[in-house]
Amino acid sequence: MLIKILGSAAGGGFPQWNCNCRNCRSLRDGTYKGKPRTQTQVAISHDTRAWFLLNASPDLRTQIEATAVLHPRNHGRNSPIGGVLLTSGDIDQIAGLLSLRELQPFRIYCTPSIRRILQEDNSMFAMLNRVPGQVSWTDISCDRSFCLQGERGVGIDCRVFSLGSRFPAYVSRDRSLALKQGDALLGLIASSSSDRRMAYMPAVPDVDDSLLEQLEETDLLLFDGTFWSDDELTRVQGSGSTAREMGHIPVSGTEGSLRKLAGLQRPRKVFVHINNTNPMLDETGPEYAQVRAAGWEVAEDGWSLDL
Numbered sequence: 001m002l003i004k005i006l007g008s009a010a011g012g013g014f015p016q017w018n019c020n021c022r023n024c025r026s027l028r029d030g031t032y033k034g035k036p037r038t039q040t041q042v043a044i045s046h047d048t049r050a051w052f053l054l055n056a057s058p059d060l061r062t063q064i065e066a067t068a069v070l071h072p073r074n075h076g077r078n079s080p081i082g083g084v085l086l087t088s089g090d091i092d093q094i095a096g097l098l099s100l101r102e103l104q105p106f107r108i109y110c111t112p113s114i115r116r117i118l119q120e121d122n123s124m125f126a127m128l129n130r131v132p133g134q135v136s137w138t139d140i141s142c143d144r145s146f147c148l149q150g151e152r153g154v155g156i157d158c159r160v161f162s163l164g165s166r167f168p169a170y171v172s173r174d175r176s177l178a179l180k181q182g183d184a185l186l187g188l189i190a191s192s193s194s195d196r197r198m199a200y201m202p203a204v205p206d207v208d209d210s211l212l213e214q215l216e217e218t219d220l221l222l223f224d225g226t227f228w229s230d231d232e233l234t235r236v237q238g239s240g241s242t243a244r245e246m247g248h249i250p251v252s253g254t255e256g257s258l259r260k261l262a263g264l265q266r267p268r269k270v271f272v273h274i275n276n277t278n279p280m281l282d283e284t285g286p287e288y289a290q291v292r293a294a295g296w297e298v299a300e301d302g303w304s305l306d307l
């Protein structure tokens with residue numbers, strides 16, 4: 001299984017258009033010892049012919065153009081992108097679908113709740129179904145595995161599990177209550193033909209023993225690296241929500257992901273979805289050194305991984 005990291009930042013990207021934090025400011029003035037990043041986006045393939053997007057970031061159009069294997073290959077209009085798997089309904093994970101509305105057939109895999117939010121509550125997404133045979137929708141659930149279907153019936157075996165019950169802020173309270181809570185936020189484990197497994201989870205509210213057990217059976221972990229500390233955003237903005245209130249376990253601290261996942265022996269561990277305020281983006285800083293010393297990597301746009 002081939003894995004392309006097209007984007008590795010959290011919502012807003014790095015730098016973020018309205019942010020003048022130390023990271024964003026010094027990146028703009030050319031003194032930052034770290035790399036700019038687009039919003040988190042991953043593409044996977046089992047054969048390099050058919051590719052599947054894990055979510056659809058607001059930067060998707062430029063991310064596809066920056067990735068040759070995702071370009072059309074035949075005369076006229078076509079795409080090697082066979083489908084999109086949605087792990088949540090967050091704007092950062094679905095907005096890119098609107099950049100895929102040019103009548104190209106593909107499949108969207110998501111929970112029934114996310115499908116209802118998109119199809120029934122947000123009429124713009126009807127542009128994905130303007131003509132027969134455009135986008136097909138496949139419901140997925142936590143109790144049965146499924147296959148991202150490529151050419152000739154071959155595909156990537158997947159299973160998902162619930163990581164949270166909070167739907168995005170744009171979903172009304174009444175609507176949220178009418179939906180299946182476990183559908184709100186998923187973690188994904190995708191298996192290669194040689195049964196090597198990748199876990200993809202750009203948003204993780206917390207880590208418990210059952211999640212740890214699942215992750216110990218994987219070979220590659222792409223994990224929530226949004227915030228370094230719980231109060232990171234409130235310190236930059238002067239107000240707002242903590243990391244945990246936003247559904248992200250922080251990297252540092254006694255209850256952070258570095259500590260909680262320290263015992264994981266098997267998988268290669270990579271942080272994705274890194275917010276522009278996160279000090280571990282500075283490759284000369286102590287936070288980056290701490291992460292690397294703990295055996296983790298900090299994902300960068302353009303990385304290719306193989307399982």
Ligand SMILES: [Zn+2]
Nearest residue numbers: 019021024276
């Ligand atoms: Zn910033």
